[in-house]
Amino acid sequence: MQMPSVSLVIPCFNEEARIERMFEGIQQFVTVWESDFEVIIVDDGSTDRSSEFIPNNPVFIALNRKGQIRYIEQENTGKGGALKKGVAISSYDFILTLDADMAAAPIQLLEWLFIRKMFHPHEILIGSRELKTSVISEITYRKFVGNIFNFIIRKATGLSIRDTQCGFKLYPSEVAKILFSILQTKGWAHDVELLVNGNKLGCSIVEMPIIWNAIEGSKIRVLRDSLRMFKDVMEIRKRNKIE
Numbered sequence: 001m002q003m004p005s006v007s008l009v010i011p012c013f014n015e016e017a018r019i020e021r022m023f024e025g026i027q028q029f030v031t032v033w034e035s036d037f038e039v040i041i042v043d044d045g046s047t048d049r050s051s052e053f054i055p056n057n058p059v060f061i062a063l064n065r066k067g068q069i070r071y072i073e074q075e076n077t078g079k080g081g082a083l084k085k086g087v088a089i090s091s092y093d094f095i096l097t098l099d100a101d102m103a104a105a106p107i108q109l110l111e112w113l114f115i116r117k118m119f120h121p122h123e124i125l126i127g128s129r130e131l132k133t134s135v136i137s138e139i140t141y142r143k144f145v146g147n148i149f150n151f152i153i154r155k156a157t158g159l160s161i162r163d164t165q166c167g168f169k170l171y172p173s174e175v176a177k178i179l180f181s182i183l184q185t186k187g188w189a190h191d192v193e194l195l196v197n198g199n200k201l202g203c204s205i206v207e208m209p210i211i212w213n214a215i216e217g218s219k220i221r222v223l224r225d226s227l228r229m230f231k232d233v234m235e236i237r238k239r240n241k242i243e
Helices: 016-032 058-065 079-088 106-116 140-157 173-181 190-201 222-239
Strands: 006-012 037-044 069-074 094-097 123-127 135-137 169-172 204-208 211-213
Touching: 006 016, 006 079, 016 037, 016 058, 016 106, 037 079, 058 069, 069 079, 079 094, 079 173, 079 190, 094 173, 106 123, 123 190, 140 190, 140 222, 169 173, 173 190, 190 204, 190 222
Parallel strands: 006 037, 006 094, 037 069, 123 204, 135 211
Antiparallel strands: 094 169, 123 169
């Protein structure tokens, strides 16, 4: 199989306790990916010691010597805003967005490549925790809330996707740069806007199996963020005149 070039874009906010885990996942990927790649870590205004630990990690130092990793710091905007920055400066043919906690590790791209044989320029692949072939370790109450939220999304937007919120998504670079350049939702509901606009662009959106291990220390606060996400989804619906 021909491996394409890929940019890994990782948003980071107060990940001090999980930086070692993040770099373990990156190192696994580096050892198996046989094509050009880059890692872009966007620190979205962390207030802990992330800015001290990340550039001093041995994996970061080794990749930095080869020009294969970048660490960008910005004021806090939200996860969508951090991804928007990373995608804008990415260089390669495909862009993988994933979470810093490595709940889904980038090495899983190999499995996706084995399944699809190649990645297509008008196809967005998204990890889905709702597929029977996915292997999921998830916190029960978060799964319950997530299922309710996904039901609301399908009703509000017309998306048939069963899991919009998994952070592990692969975009063709040209598509990603268009979608993120027009992205208005900077918080947790940014995925919904990206997929709604992806549909409008005529992209094929394919849910893919994922190995997902829920990691303690999630930044999501269920009640507060669910209400915000609901509000954002309704605004996305209104902007796109979805009936």
